[in-house]
Amino acid sequence: MFGATRRRHIVSVWFPRLPSDRALRLQPVEGPFALSLRTQNSDRIHCLNPAAEGAGLHLGMTLSQARAFCPDLQSRPADPVQDMRFLQGLRRWAGRYSPLVGLDGCDGLALDIAGVDHLFGGTDAMIGDMRHRLTRAGLTARIGLGDTPGAAWALSHHGGGGSDLADLPVAALRIDPDTVTALQRLGLRTIGDVKATARAPLARRFGQGLLDRLDQVMGLRAESIIPLADPPHYAVRLTLPEPIGLTADVMAGIARLLGRLCNTLDQHGAGALALRLTLRRADGESRRVDLRLATTMRDPARILPLFAPAIEGVDAGFGIDQLRLEATRVAPMPQQQIATGGAGSEAVADLITRLGTRVGLDNIRRLSPNDSHIPELSMALAPDGGETPPASPRLRPHWLFPPEPVTARGPKPPQQFNWRRMRLTSAEVSGPERICPEWWRPDRDGPHGIRDYWRVETRQGPRLWMFHTPQNPGWFVQGEFA
Known part of the structure; x- marks a missing residue:
């Protein structure tokens, strides 16, 4: 053997x-x-x-x-x-x-x-x-x-x-x-x-x-x-020798837990997007407080005040003998250089979080990239979830508006044309960039049909984003560069 x-x-x-x-x-x-x-x-x-x-x-x-x-x-x-x-x-x-x-x-x-x-x-x-x-x-x-x-x-x-x-x-x-x-x-x-x-x-x-x-x-x-x-396990627990019931005592316990949890997040280069606080009462029942953050955070001093409104409304019963804090949703958060001008964005994120605890973070919306290559469909209102929207890989105008027709003929950008009661002359053009329609849309042959986009710099100053429609010949202005 x-x-x-x-x-x-x-x-x-x-x-x-x-x-x-x-x-x-x-x-x-x-x-x-x-x-x-x-x-x-x-x-x-x-x-x-x-x-x-x-x-x-x-x-x-x-x-x-x-x-x-x-x-x-x-x-x-x-x-x-x-x-x-x-x-x-x-x-x-x-x-x-x-x-x-x-x-x-x-x-x-x-x-x-x-x-x-x-x-x-x-x-x-x-x-x-x-x-x-x-x-x-x-x-x-x-x-x-x-x-x-x-x-x-x-x-x-x-x-x-x-x-x-x-x-x-x-x-x-x-x-x-x-x-x-x-x-x-x-x-x-x-x-x-x-x-x-x-x-x-x-x-x-x-x-x-x-x-x-x-x-x-x-x-x-x-x-x-x-x-x-x-x-990594992003959860900490604190068991108390005697039940507590005052809001100040509960907040002090949360502060201790936040310090330990944020240290763990910092060690793994992560930040919290959602936190869950479980309060176990002396009678065996538990109360749960969920906190969604408007951006990734791991600073105990910023997170602690955000719990205060919810803690005040918790029924402690005969007292709370255990607190458990868990980061239910995390995201990468690399180390950042400390700068004096960064307080503004942090204040906005804290404000959005405070509003979210009252009206719901899903009810606070912002423009977010949409999965569509058609310009007017590339942005949509979405709940503010804390993630930074990705930048578009293509050069797009700073101001985008519904297509405005101009009088011109031919597939090449016109040398002279009228737009918004201005007589403009083309100085430099670049393009085209062809954007095809989305085949699954019923109006693919209508306003969302084939478009050839050009970047047109005029002698009078405006830098326009224009397109030509081959299927129904015509020229339109849809955006303006700064």
């Missing part, structure tokens, strides 16, 4: 039905169930529950074939993104057993339990507790214990209780299916068969990768578990 003289301290947890288990936890069903994923221009089976496997279905078959074999099949679309988030949550949960937990593909975990298994009464007791908790959560899990990550993976995916690594199939070496098929044709069906074969012929035929995988399973080649860093 490989690794018999070494202490087994690597645990591999494989979730063979992770997508379907996650989906059934959210909405349980009875009978055959499958998740489908769009691949090769068809919906194919991505994951099955035991009832569907018992009905003869298998991974990779089309959903229509599966329904022909099993008319009672219930299915839903798979969501690999949510599956990965769920696996990340399991990784954080596995931190109760070991500080070194890493992802093993998209459906497994790897744990290094060296030096911590005695805290759970031994390795067998730890694995038993792990299996019990996962089963109670409705998750199918196969757990392998080995002295290397490769050995633990092989036992979790292809082994059973008391399995010997030498007796496991060659697929347990984590090699591609084509190599597995080629080894089996040569009569090499188990890891023991591969180990007993001369290495030089194997390397010449299958490459060094096969031998590296074999050495990793045997422990002759190092392989480490890389734990992932947890995302």
